[in-house]
Amino acid sequence: MILDSFKLDGKVAVITGGGRGLGRAMAVRFANCGADIVAAARTVAQLDETAALIAPTGRKCLTVPTDVGDSAAVNALIAAAIAEFGRVDVMINNAGIGEDSFGKPIEAITDAEWHRGIDVNLSSQFFCARAAIPHMVKAGRGKIVNVASGYGLRGGKHNYMYACAKGAVLQLTRSLALTYAENNIQTNCIVPGIFPHNEAMMKFFKGGKFIPIGRPGDDEDVGPLAVFLASEASNHVNGEMIIIDGGGLAGGIVPTGVAPGNPAPAPARDGNG
């Protein structure tokens, strides 16, 4: 039955950036679909909160404080997942630093800031894939889901490390997908549009009013897409990037809310989706 193919019963999913935002939403969603979770993030208190949210689902949640920009820490993360569960079925490469890595003019960005932005947003995904894939190859199957961004497809003012790294994440996805197709490992990429996680971001993105569908993304929007890509339901989907952005990237060559000719496009409706 088609709905059964989306279930994650008994699967082990490692989720980076699992202490907040999209990562936390995916972790809780996966547990609600039957998966055990390995949540990685830098901040222990945030990981504990994620674990507390997963507890009522009855699934296990192993929390591993990790700096994903450090390959030794990533290797230790995957080793901890293997030690606890014996396998990694799903690798969700979600960790990233957005808000603190753009906004600065180019001449003010130090070498250290450049490397840190690239390491956390891009190298982390390479490190995690490199550590998880041998276990997936051994198991004869696996799912890798990389989280990119609309900035991986379009530029942003004063947006260097984030946009460059996220663009490269799309390419990492494609090369992993082609290489490991014969090992039954599917690698795909989620491309979120505007998902403000706090008041400052909501203000920066003007409440999302320029998003065609009329609202910004909610973390809960991404959960079902991640479930699809982590489940058997997506077994023939590989190397694909799936844009989840309320229509933004389908357009962009005229401002939202205006159109040539008449009548003007309809105004936003509340919470329409």
Added chain:
Amino acid sequence: MADAKMADTKTAEVKTAGAKALPAGLKEFSLAGKSAIVIGAEHPLGRAAAVTLAEAGAKVLLASQEPGTGDRLKEVAKAIQAAGATAVVQVQRAAIRADLSATADLAVSQLGGLDILVTALDAPFYATVEATDDSAYDRVMEDNFKTVWMAFQEIGRVMLQRGGGVIVNISTVMAERGVPNAALYCAAKGAVRNLVRALALEWARRGVRINLLECGWTEEAGSPALEPGDFADKLIRYLPYRRLLKPEEIAGALLYLVSPAAGFVTGEAIAVDGGLLCRV
């Protein structure tokens, strides 16, 4: 594709969601209570879509691309009905606007609503550009583009009146790339691809989402990928999975796109191609 020597007319197996409890994390994937139209349900991909929608809980109206396909539609409807779901058959010609309009009305009157449209309209055409005459041009553009355009208009009109809906167009990876001896077919498919982008924006704030599902080379009667010879041999070795897509393998991506699970996705295409579009 709508060709009479279609090999796979075996009875479709349908298992409906019934009263089985869904895990909390999958609730947005259910189509319980929703009404759907599949146009081009005589084709293998249309049939796979109809079966998927019914399994996920939707009531389905099976509409044809071409007349003379009633037996095939009835066979799919019977399988869906046997599993306890609702299926209605409408033999129509998708190139006739009045037929599409009547189909939209029929969904509302027979199924009690109109929430989902899946267009599986397709007529592959392989010929060199210099050998393609104007009558072939008109036919290819009508069967692959104009029918889709009119279906979006006529069914979309009813969706807009009713406050919203979801549309998924089943297409091919040829909507994204060129293939020699298929220029006109690629152009027609590409036209639908960009129509979906623009229409998604036009209807974004009126409650209608619209996306595409792009199939890789598919196991279906009439496909050049199934004709023994140099093309098929080399193609199979070139595919990342070393095999053709089976129509029923679109089920997961289709259900994702038509369900509330994809509520923030519009103007997008999901390729179900095993990674083919990543290849150089």
